[in-house]
Amino acid sequence: MSEQMKPEQEGNISRDASSGAAEDFVITPFPGQERFVAPLDETPLKEVDTVDEDEPATSMWADAWRTLRKNPLFIISGLLIIFILVVAIFPQLFTKLDPNYCTLESSLNPGSSGHPLGFDQQGCDIYSRVIYGTRTSVSVGILTTLIATLFGGVIGAVAGYYGRWVDALLSRITDIFFAIPLLLGAIVVLQMFRTSSSIWKVVLVLALFGWVSVARITRGSVMETKNLEFNTASTALGSSPMRNLFRHVVPNSLAPVIVIATTSLGAYIVSEATLSFLGIGLPSTVVSWGGDISTAQVLLRVHPEVLFYPSLALAITVLAFIMMGDAVKDALDPKSRTA
Amino acid sequence: MGKYLLRRVLQMIPVVIGTTLLIYALVFALPGDPVKAMFGDKPVNEAVAAQIRSEYNLDKPFIVQYLLFLKNALTLDFGKTFSGQQVIDVIGRAFPVTIKLALMAFVFEAIFGVIFGIISGLKKGKWYDTVILIVSLLLISVPTFVTGFVMQFVFGVKWHILPVTAGTNPGFLDLLMPAMVLGSVSMAYIIRLTRSEIASNMNEDYVRTARAKGMTNNAVTMRHILRNSMIPVVTYLGTDIGALMGGAMISERIFNIQGVGNTLYQGILRGEGTLVVSIVTILVLIFVICNLVVDLLYAVLDPRIRYA
Numbered sequence: 333m334s335e336q337m338k339p340e341q342e343g344n345i346s347r348d349a350s351s352g353a354a355e356d357f358v359i360t361p362f363p364g365q366e367r368f369v370a371p372l373d374e375t376p377l378k379e380v381d382t383v384d385e386d387e388p389a390t391s392m393w394a395d396a397w398r399t400l401r402k403n404p405l406f407i408i409s410g411l412l413i414i415f416i417l418v419v420a421i422f423p424q425l426f427t428k429l430d431p432n433y434c435t436l437e438s439s440l441n442p443g444s445s446g447h448p449l450g451f452d453q454q455g456c457d458i459y460s461r462v463i464y465g466t467r468t469s470v471s472v473g474i475l476t477t478l479i480a481t482l483f484g485g486v487i488g489a490v491a492g493y494y495g496r497w498v499d500a501l502l503s504r505i506t507d508i509f510f511a512i513p514l515l516l517g518a519i520v521v522l523q524m525f526r527t528s529s530s531i532w533k534v535v536l537v538l539a540l541f542g543w544v545s546v547a548r549i550t551r552g553s554v555m556e557t558k559n560l561e562f563n564t565a566s567t568a569l570g571s572s573p574m575r576n577l578f579r580h581v582v583p584n585s586l587a588p589v590i591v592i593a594t595t596s597l598g599a600y601i602v603s604e605a606t607l608s609f610l611g612i613g614l615p616s617t618v619v620s621w622g623g624d625i626s627t628a629q630v631l632l633r634v635h636p637e638v639l640f641y642p643s644l645a646l647a648i649t650v651l652a653f654i655m656m657g658d659a660v661k662d663a664l665d666p667k668s669r670t671a
Numbered sequence: 672m673g674k675y676l677l678r679r680v681l682q683m684i685p686v687v688i689g690t691t692l693l694i695y696a697l698v699f700a701l702p703g704d705p706v707k708a709m710f711g712d713k714p715v716n717e718a719v720a721a722q723i724r725s726e727y728n729l730d731k732p733f734i735v736q737y738l739l740f741l742k743n744a745l746t747l748d749f750g751k752t753f754s755g756q757q758v759i760d761v762i763g764r765a766f767p768v769t770i771k772l773a774l775m776a777f778v779f780e781a782i783f784g785v786i787f788g789i790i791s792g793l794k795k796g797k798w799y800d801t802v803i804l805i806v807s808l809l810l811i812s813v814p815t816f817v818t819g820f821v822m823q824f825v826f827g828v829k830w831h832i833l834p835v836t837a838g839t840n841p842g843f844l845d846l847l848m849p850a851m852v853l854g855s856v857s858m859a860y861i862i863r864l865t866r867s868e869i870a871s872n873m874n875e876d877y878v879r880t881a882r883a884k885g886m887t888n889n890a891v892t893m894r895h896i897l898r899n900s901m902i903p904v905v906t907y908l909g910t911d912i913g914a915l916m917g918g919a920m921i922s923e924r925i926f927n928i929q930g931v932g933n934t935l936y937q938g939i940l941r942g943e944g945t946l947v948v949s950i951v952t953i954l955v956l957i958f959v960i961c962n963l964v965v966d967l968l969y970a971v972l973d974p975r976i977r978y979a
Binding site: 504505507508509511512513515516517519520521523598602605606609610622625629632633636639643646647648650651654655 | 682686687690814823824914917921955959
């Protein structure tokens with residue numbers, strides 16, 4: 333690191349004292365070395381380095397977006413996700429029924445007009461519960477991803493960028509959390525907060541054990557980026573390490589982080605459902621697919637349809653996010669593309 | 672290599688201590704007094720309660736409790752459960768079952784994951800590639816417990832091909848379905864990983880060079896594409912052994928297997944701190960050792976990686 337910080341050792345760059353103009357630099361080669369820069373009047377700069385300024389700038393992101401738009405996987409999953417988000421935000425558009433209005437006399441009744449999917453054991457309308465469950469699963473997935481990515485991203489970036497003891501310390505802390513499987517850790521912690529009843533406890537617990545993978549990937553990506561030439565150049569121009577980190581290193585290391593964030597969103601939704609299935613996730617007062625699947629399991633042998641619909645909704649949602657992750661990965665990682 | 676191994680083993684020590692301390696803190700910060708819970712509805716006899724507290728070290732400060740636990744754990748003395756059984760006996764009964772289950776799941780996911788992944792990767796775009804890809808996506812999207820229920824219902828209840836539940840002392844057939852359920856998600860990930868590795872290696876320069884030299888298609892596939900594609904797959908498989916042991920909880924609950932997962936789950940529900948911490952410690956150790964072995968395997972498989 334210290335060697336890269338001092339590029340002036342490579343050759344003496346000094347201000348030309350006689351001219352006085354700030355732009356004028358004269359490059360004095362090492363003693364005994366031949367002069368290698370042609371005088372400016374021999375090769376006018378403009379003819380060599382013409383840049384077509386009318387052409388739109390192509391950044392990695394613009395390039396990725398162009399690839400994404402053409403990918404059928406992205407279009408299908410994108411439309412699905414938009415639909416799922418609409419259901420999550422405006423469930424009342426899709427059903428007029430209250431998911432918590434249950435009458436025991438209609439327990440396990442088959443579908444009828446106004447109740448297309450029939451009723452569960454408590455006599456609640458299955459269709460309405462599936463619709464209202466969307467919000468729970470989607471918000472757990474999105475919130476967990478946001479928190480885990482932000483926290484893991486910052487830890488990983490700092491560790492990768494500063495290196496040395498900061499990296500050693502943060503990496504050991506990451507290792508400690510990495511050694512605890514997500515589900516195992518989540519069960520132990522959730523047991524502590526059994527009385528609290530909001531989705532936030534599930535979100536925070538999943539994020540507590542989920543940030544590790546983001547941190548590891550960010551760290552690797554930042555370590556790769558920080559040694560690239562543009563960063564050394566920026567340091568040579570006098571940028572502070574902090575400015576370098578946020579202006580150059582972070583934007584250029586984002587791609588793998590975005591890929592893992594998109595892919596893990598689906599995994600968090602599955603984890604929430606699994607915790608609710610074990611009976612220690614969301615409280616039963618919250619309408620959720622995991623909880624509904626859990627209560628329907630005893631009916632599997634007689635009324636499998638009660639278990640089927642929330643499972644189907646869960647699978648479609650997770651599938652949409654995983655397909656989106658695949659598409660984003662294809663677009664951001666040119667190596668995985670196949671010609 | 673020897674120096675690297677030593678450094679990695681030394682690095683493991685703070686990780687294991689940190690992880691056990693974290694779990695210990697989480698478990699013993701659980702609300703509720705376990706001693707009071709042992710009395711149930713009966714009034715608490717303070718003298719007896721105090722004796723139990725001192726026997727389980729519950730009267731000492733937290734950090735002393737932890738250090739005592741660590742000291743005893745080194746001699747495999749994990750203490751007693753609340754019902755008076757030695758924790759090591761409970762673990763000794765539960766672990767063989769789960770190890771058997773995890774190994775079967777491991778073999779299942781390794782064989783089928785790699786085979787389907789290779790077929791799919793080499794014949795990209797064919798109809799069976801699409802089928803394999805869709806099935807693997809479905810296995811990832813459907814939660815394990817739903818897959819488990821459906822398989823239990825179809826193969827066990829409807830068709831009577833395999834036993835519905837495993838019970839105590841399960842044999843190979845009893846564990847077949849639970850192992851498939853346990854390994855299904857990882858199998859899907861291995862299929863996807865193998866497929867994408869093969870796809871990206873096919874475009875590498877060394878494959879083009881090999882073909883240009885006039886190597887036969889089979890030789891190029893076996894020696895260049897597959898060999899290079901297997902490195903990340905082996906890594907994934909290695910880290911998965913530890914994850915399977917920890918993830919057995921769902922499968923064990925569905926099929927009623929008295930393994931580690933079930934014991935641990937019941938321990939958490941009853942607030943059996945000692946039992947929970949002991950099991951989690953062992954699981955973490957297995958996981959950390961597996962990761963170490965995988966890192967060492969890297970150097971064997973990939974000559975480009977050499978450890979300083």
